[in-house]
Amino acid sequence: MARSKARQRCVVIGGGVIGCSVAWELARHGVAVTVLERSVPGAEASSAAAGILGAQFECSEPGPLFELALESRALHAPWAKRLAQATGIDVEYRASGLLHVELGAAALKRVRDSYAFQRKAGQRVVELGARALRQRLPSISPKAVGALHFPDDARVDPPALFRALRIAAERAGAVFRSGAYVRRVVSASGRVAGVELDDASVVPATDVVVAAGSWSSLVEGAPLPSGGVVPARGQIVELTLQAPLFDAVVHGPRCYLVPRDDGRVLIGSTLEFVGYKREVTAGAVRDLLDAAIGLCPALADAQLSRSWSSFRPYVKGGLPAIGPTETQGLVVATGHYRNGILLAPITAELVGALVRGRRPSLDLAAFSPVR
Template identity: 45%
Template structure:
């Protein structure tokens, strides 16, 4: 059984590894640049299940995804020696005003009713959790089980583990079109004239997924939403807890690096870090942690969240032979392992391994 995967981001690599671990022998990941070149290595790496979920169904799914990471990190370290820096660093979601605190109380009560750890803390208590937090807040919601990983390390570990398990990673290889015969996807063609036939094709091309020629018209469109990030370095490291305020966040890695984000911009695939983007990110970060004003600005970058209206596109597609692992928007790192499992289930349910 040959499986071809279009795109070597976290979705393509995690799904390839999962299929290899289940005994599939002939798996090829086709990546136009290098594996992990795009959103997956650019992400902040927050596993924000409780903060990011928009309804109860999503909350349940996201918490399962977050809690799967501990075992996954261990198995990746055992297979590769690479530490993906999985840490349960907790999140403080800041409320500046009484109205924001009331909304936070509502969220916390809902999550406590679902048996999840969450509590409302006042400003003084919040500063015992994160001593670098600013003064003058109304309070915060504290989610001690929220976690983080280091995305570039995750991608390195996935590529090494998948390669060791027999997956062929072909970088510098652009898929020119999906091949369809008799109403079924039967492979892909590569520029200039090479054809690779497959029993199943997995579309994992991130925010470029809808641009791959041959993708069914009735598949929901995946659109890029640009996000910019800034990395600071504080010496010595002081901050330890992830802070959230609206779409702004501060993610201390624990070793002095602090990732500050982010913007949400509907500007197509314009690969630009902008003055206004960096200004808004740093303004929010320094307002949350005033001492970050003294930290070194190490670098800034941007990339594109693969965004769809509604839930991510995972599993069988309208075109037989084509499976989907895309459209994870702000939460693709969080959802990588559970997506790989679901796509492998969908493919193995369709055919036994060989």
């Protein structure tokens, strides 16, 4: 049953890409929504991401994540258009494709086999031999033996996407509060009543969405899958070139390369379970640079501009936790792990439907927060 908007007041905990996308979706449907962010919106993983929309590359087996990822990838192009209309910001959505390059024949066969199911599922996966790869990507290492090309995977610029989402949400009526640390979800008689901040004040709400990324388990009263949400650190190195060398996302052994239109190239990324240690380590920078220059030797001449690290919200099993909970009005949207940018539009749509009392467009059983 659709809920009456007039009395509905939704609080979103966390101003990352998930919280902002949900806020925009709700606000543009007339729901009063406030985003509570302990720091400033976009402070964490959402601005640190590489921006690969790798629905196919990220899923080497069929299953609910593959379905969810494909649905979300299809939403990105119209989303980018709507964001440009609403804010004037180009989020650099580019239907650039993704090339998964291998340096050895056995490795290429392994990846070919593991992605074979996607062709049967009607998705485009094209194998390129060494010569075709070099035509497509002249700067690739002479050691490359071939690649799998996912022409429909894409990329976006996360900081631009985030800026646009926040502005669009605010223009649609969403309110953002920075420096608002939510300590716990308040509920009574099986129904959510609001949230309590660390100064003990309560923000009343008819609906609460937990979108606190890697910190979601620290919010008291947020029911989450067993094991909770843990941080999976990723480090990135950014290079700057005079002019772009390629436009596709390039994935190779031990690194990926994500180009930006202005000549920057992001080299990612480590995957480390080291708690909330916000560090860039010398070893990781060395390994990423080694792998990137091995894959694309011309990068050795690029300028080293920046490096950073952040935390992917990981739930055991790797599936996000999206859905209602046993407490009425309390919805969870977290655990997007390596794919929060990719999955943001579908998450917003699904959570928006749940909060507005509509039936979600996909079966959420596999993603249930209480699984």
